[in-house]
Amino acid sequence: MTTAAHQQHSGHGHVHGPDCGHPQIPHNDHVDYAHDGHLHRAHDGHWDECEPAEHIEHPDHAHQHGPACGHQQLQHGDHVDYVHLGHRHAAHEGHWDDH
Ligand SMILES: [Zn+2]
Ligand SMILES: [Zn+2]
Ligand SMILES: [Zn+2]
Ligand SMILES: [Zn+2]
């Protein structure tokens, strides 16, 4: 966790919660909310974009995600994340990244 990766979402009027209607994705020790193509998490009274601080390749990822693979899909910016093993996986140059 580095401060460089801290992207606060400015002007976020909506308050996410269990009944807010946005998809909730468990992510390590917190919950992300899928919102307008981004993933938001609560942080000290505001909302952060939950973005990877660095390039993290998921090792030994044998499963191939796809439209019918059965994992939850989330639009994330210009690509699709798949919810898998408590992380979000995105296709990247022949492997899968943790997002
Ligand atoms: Zn919400
Ligand atoms: Zn949000
Ligand atoms: Zn997160
Ligand atoms: Zn899958």
Ligand SMILES: [Zn+2]
């Ligand atoms: Zn992603």
Ligand SMILES: [Zn+2]
């Ligand atoms: Zn995966």
Ligand SMILES: [Zn+2]
């Ligand atoms: Zn990658």
